[in-house]
Amino acid sequence: MGSGNAIRGSRVGAGPMGEAERGEAAPRVRVSFWCANMHETRPSFASDAAVPELWDCPRCGLPAGQDEQAPPAPPKNEPYKTHLAYVKERRSDKDGKAILEEALERLRNNKSPW
Known part of the structure; x- marks a missing residue:
C-alpha cells in the first residue's frame, strides 16, 4: 500500500468542480411527499419539470403523496x-x-x- 497521503479518485492537476466548469444549475423546487407511515420525503425537481403525483418512500418503500393529511394507502399484496x-x-x-x-x-x- 502507499503512504496514505493520496486522495483516491483524483488525478494530478484536478481542481474543484464548480459552476464555472459545469455551468449554472437549473432552478430547483423541493416538494414534500408523505407515505402512510408519515415519513416525509423532500426530493427536488427542476422548477419547470412536472412533479409526479406519487413518489416511493425511501425509508419504507410505500407510495407517498403530496397531501400530508391523506397519504396514499399501502398497496394490497x-x-x-x-x-x-x-x-x-x-x-x-x-x-x-x-x-x-x-x-x-x-x-x-x-x-x-x-
Missing part, C-alpha cells in the same frame, strides 16, 4: 395462489365431480382422455 386455488375459482364442486367421473369412466373403459 395478493397471497400466492396454487393451481388448485385458481381451478376452484373457475369450477364449482359439482363441476369438479362431473369432470372426475368422466375421466374415471374413460379410464375404466381403457379409453385415453388425451
